[in-house]
Amino acid sequence: MRIAVVGSGTMGHGIAEVAAISGMEVKLIDVSWDILSRARERMTESLRRLHERGAIRESPEQVMARVEMSISYDVAKDVDFAVEAVPEVLELKRKVFQELDRVTPKGTILATNTSSIPISDIAEITGRRERVIGMHFFNPPPLMKLVEVIPSKYTDEGVVQFTVDLAKRMGKVPVRLRVEVPGFVSNRIFLRLLQESCREVESGEATIQGVDYTARNVMKLPMGMFELADYVGLDVIVDLWKVITERGAEDVPCRMFRERVERKELGVKSGKGFYSYPSPGKYVKV
C-alpha cells in the first residue's frame, strides 16, 4: 500500500512515521528541503525511542527506508491514499486538495487531518468529493491511539470503511463521527476544558499550576491543561478556536492565549508558553 502525506510538521511527520511503521510505502511532501530534513530528524528520533523500548522491532533505518521525501506532488502519482496535514487555513488546504486531485489516480482516497474545518468545504474543491474524508490524528501520532474518522455529506460508505480499516492497520482505534460538527468530538471537549481553565486563571480564582495540578491529580489526565496547550502549540489552539468560533461555536474570551501567541510564545516549539522548555522543540515534563 502506498500513502502520501502532505505537510511534514507536528502532525504530518508523525502520521508518516505511523504509516511507515505499519509497513506502508510513504511519500512525504512539503514545500522545502529544510522542513523535510527537520521532519526526517524528528521521525528518526521518535523511531529510535520506540525501538529502544521494544515498541517496534525494525530499526529506525529500516522504517525510514520506506519513506520518500519530496517537494513535488509528482511522487503521489501512484498512491492509494493521501492525508493532508497542513495548517488550519481553508484556502491552503483547498490548494493542497486541488494538487492531490490533479496528480493522484481517480480512485485514490483523499483524507484531511483537519481538526476543525468541515470536510465538505474541502471536498467541494475536488472532482471526487465522494472520495474525500476526515482522518484526525492526535499529537503525538505514534503514541496516541485515537483517530477520528469524519465522513462529509458526500463521502461514500466504502471510503469510510476503508479509512476505518486503514486506521486499524496503523494500530489505531478509529472512532467514526455521525455528524460533521465544527471541532468534531475531541476538540470540542478539549477546548471546553481549556476555556474553563483559562477563565479560572484570568478571573484570579486559580493559578496555572493549580489548574494543572488538578488536571493531573484529580482528573488523572497525563498532562495539565496548560501543559498540554504548550505541547500542542498555542498558535494551533488559537487557530482552532478561531475556526470553530467562525462556524458558530460560542466565542472564547481567552486573553492569555492570544497575548502569548502575539509575543511568539507558542509553547514547547518556541521554548516558552505557559511554562519554559530549555531546548525548544523538546517536551520535558513540567
Ligand code: 3HC
Ligand atoms: N515518539 C516516540 N516515543 C515518545 C514520543 C514520541 N513522539 N513522545 C514520548 N515518547 C516516549 C518517551 O520516550 C517515553 O519512553 P520511555 O517510557 O521508554 O522513557 C514514553 O514515551 C513516555 O513519555 P514521557 O515520559 O515523556 O511522558 P508521558 O508518560 O507523559 O507520555 C505522552 C507522553 C504520551 C505525550 C503523554 O503525556 C500524553 O498522553 N499526553 C497527552 C497528549 C494528548 O492529549 N494529545 C492530544 C492533544 S489534542 C490534539 O492533538 C488534537 C489537535 O487537533 C489539536
